[in-house]
Amino acid sequence: MAFVQVPTRPGYPYPIGVSLTKDGANFVLFSENATAVQLLLFSHPDDKEPKEVIDVKERTGDLWHVCVPGIMPGQLYAYKVDGPYKPEQGLRFNKNKTLIDPYAKAVAGFIKWDDSLFGYKIGDPNQDLSFDERDSTPFIPKSVVVSDEFDWEDDKPLSLRIPWSQTIIYETHVKGFSIKRDDIDEKIRGKFLGLASKSAISYFKDLGITAVELMPVQQFVRDRFLVEKGLTNYWGYNPIAYFAPDCGYATDCLGKQVIEFKKMVKELHAAGIEVIIDVVYNHTGEGNQLGPTLSFRGIDNSSYYMLNPQNPRYYMDFTGAGNTLNLRHPRVLQMVMDSLRYWVLEMHVDGFRFDLASALARELYSVNMLSTFFVAIQQDPILSRVKLIAEPWDVGEGGYQVGNFPYQWAEWNGKYRDTIRRFWRGEPILYSELANRLMGSPDLYQGSGRTPFASINYVTSHDGFTLQDLVSYNQKHNEANGFDNKDGMDENYSWNCGFEGETQDPNVIACREKQKRNFMITLFISQGVPMLLGGDELSRTQRGNNNAFCQDNEISWYDWNLDERKKAFRDFVKSIIYFRKAHPIFRRRKFFQGRKLFGSPYKDLTWISPAGTEIDDKTWNSPTQTIAFVLSGDAMDEVNERGERVADDTFLVILNGSPSSIKFKIPKLGEKWELVAWSCLRDPKENEKIVKAEQEIQVEGRTAIIYKRV
Structure with missing residues (x-):
């Protein structure tokens, strides 16, 4: 088919991506090693060939650009890029492959899988060294020209800025949260607008959380x-367009995904709830050398990816996904930074959780926390002000970096998760290890000048068992994934209360309900920032699946039909969240000092033995199944935003992870103590509601108790 060349202008090399002008649009594409670039324009998402093909002839350095008059929002486009096909040198250009714009702000649909999407001939004995000449246009989703116009009313970027000390994160999945909520319009269930609905926002407000952390929302x-x-791919950790909201969460794919994402953020902000998004800048969805050519690989493979220096045919894989994005290249780093700023300035998100963040610091083999990426973030006037959360590991050697990120960063504290799980399943834990986890992990963060809020504390996340499954299964049950149960973590530090899986046994059920309460009490009285896995408060089960990344069904979706037992637990979680919010002593901005302050006769933090006395060094360095401490609210070394000193009540916390009950003597750090929270399912007896100094009480096995000094 012959294509008519439309009149064009040279355009400008900045900004990269598509920019609407007064009478059209300026298109800019980075490619350092290409020899030719074509811009393809389409009329419909399902077009098998373009209506117009424009040779992009202007090149400024490594940027190819053209200005096309008459382009309007909603215009569909793509690129074809030519250059050498020499995989053994890391060059994989193929002019037959239609490519998604890395800067596309919307993508019109999804990949329709076909062998023509691969740059080589599938089945050829030479594998990726062969060359495929088929046109992939009918099977690749087209990029969409998008206008940035939107009525934000009073909402401005970074306008909420909720302090870490007040932050309670709710990790959730856009679709999973609302797809089964009957009180949400069916058209928007499972969509961005479902999270923006009055029903969803009312639920978040009532529960008491302050931020939603959304699993990946960039087109994947x-x-x-x-x-x-x-x-x-239900979870979405396989990105292909870092500026585009995934159209699976929108009511259509021709630009509404941008508008509806903005509406969601605007409504959540109006309710005082921040939006944090999970971002995957460590790898793309193009896989290893045998993966498809969808975008980056065909535009400039050797620039976008970290290649093996000994054999550039192969990729450095620190992610387990086949490739690693090359943030050492200035244009790739620019793309990531441009993308992050776009999500803050245009989409108004409040922070990011970086998947496998250690991979972002990779400099060939080693992890370097002074790498260009972290320096760029630190000096950026916008990004240095947002919430930055690292998943502080990757799958490469030396990738486990908990405690090593720069001071502006918070980290998913995997050590907290594992220690608390092991404690409540009855393992003896080194006293100092357990104490450190409960107090914001000062052993990890204090030495580098960070605060307790560097620690994102969590017991469960999307990755692994839900809370209900943590107390219901000793082993993973991932058969539904189709990998012979070989995927997912083998060690979960879980305990099933004596029976594997669902049961009607009242004793097992009671044990599980108590264990869930133990975990929630522990999470919300720990120093640091608590993260609740969405659905845990609903007793959500994945039937023992600890890697439900591919389950877009009832295994992953939230079930809102709650029986009385589940309602009671939801209300318990809500009550312990409100308890934390009411008491600044559980969310201190500074680490405890373990000494007397402001004339208080008591230390700000005292570790108590079952005999009611302060523990000794031997206990501190020995394994334990029980831990207790007093937090003195009148000895807090903190001020509020007005500079006024903060004081609070004084609390005695007793956590007994042993299956056996213990005798515990109330310490002489106050005359009377009132029971304010515990994990027992029964009502407290009269002699348990108020206790006195030196009174000996019986603490049941596997029980969490909080007393307030009165």
Whole structure:
């Protein structure tokens, strides 16, 4: 088919991506090693060929650009890029492959899997050294020209700025949260607008959380091997367009995904709830050398990816996903920074959780926390002000970096998760290890000048068991994923209360309900920032699946039909959240000092033995199944935003992880103590509600108790 060349202008090399002008649009694409670039324009998402093909002839350095008059928002486009096909040198250009713009702000649909999407011939004995000449246009989703116009009313970027000390994070999945909520319009269930609904926002407000942390919302690839199994990539950790909200969460894919994402943020902000998004800048959805050519690989493979220096045919894989994005290249680093700023300035998000963040610091083999990426973030006037959360590991050697991120960063504290799980399943834990986790992990963060809020405390996350499954299964049950139960973590530090899986045994059920309460009490009285896995408060189960990344079904979706037992637990979680919010002593901005302050006769933190006395060094350095401490609210070394000194009540916390009951003598750090929270399912007896100094009480096995001094 012959294509008519439309009149064009040279345009400008900045900004990268598509910019609307007074009478059209300026298109800019980075490629350092290409020899030719074509811009393809389409009329419809399902077009098998473009209506117009424009040779992009202007090149300024490594930026190819053209200005096209008459382009309007909603215009569909793509690129084809030519250059050498020499995989053994890391060059994989193929002019037959239609490519998604890395800067696309919306993508019109999803990949339709076909062998033509690969740069090589599938089945050829030479594998990726062969060359495929088929046109992939009918099977690749087109990029969409998007206008940034939106009525934000009073909402401005970074206008909420909720302090870490008041932050309670709710990690959730856009679709999973609302897809089964009957009180949300069916058209928007499972969508961005579902999270923006009055029903959802009312629920978040009532629960008491202050931020939603959304699993990946940037356009992602639904992997071929999953689709062919009748599954999908439900979680979304396989990005292909870092500026585009995934159109699976929108009511249509022609630009509404941008508008509806903005509406969601605007409504959540109006309710005082921040939006944090989970971002995956460590790898893309193009996989290893045998993966498809969808975007980056065909535009400039050797620039975008970290390649093996000994054999550039192969990728450095620190992510387990086949490739690692090359943030050492200035244009790739620029893309990531441009993307982050776009999500803050145009989409108004309040922070980011960086998946496998250690991979972002990779400088060939080693992890370097002074790498260009972290320096760039630190000096950036916008990004240095947002909430930055690292998943502080990757799958490469030396990738486990808990405690090592720069001071502006908070970290998912995997050590907290594992220690608390092991404690409540009855393992003896080194006293100092357990104490450090409960007090904001000063052993990890204090030495580098960070605060307790560097620690994002969590017991469960999307990755692994839900809370209900943590107390219901000793082993993972991932058979539904189709990998013979070989995927997912083998060690979960879980305990099933004596029976594997669902049961009607009242004793097992009671044990599980108590254990869930133990975990929630521990999480919300720990120093640091608590993160609740969405659905845990609903007793959500994944039937023992600890890697439900491909389960877009009832395994992953939240079930809102709650029986009385589940309602009672939801209300308990809400009450312990409100308890934390009411008491600044559980969310201190500074680490405890363990000494007397402001004339208080008591230390700000005292570790108590079951005999009612302060523990000794031997106990501190020995394993324990029980831990207790007093937090003195009149000895807090803190001021509020007005400079006024903060004081609070004084609390005695007793955590007995042993299966056996213990005798515990109330310390002489106050005359009377009132029971304010515990994990027992029964009502407290009269002699348990108020206790006195030196009174000996019986603490049941596997029980959490909080007393307030009165």
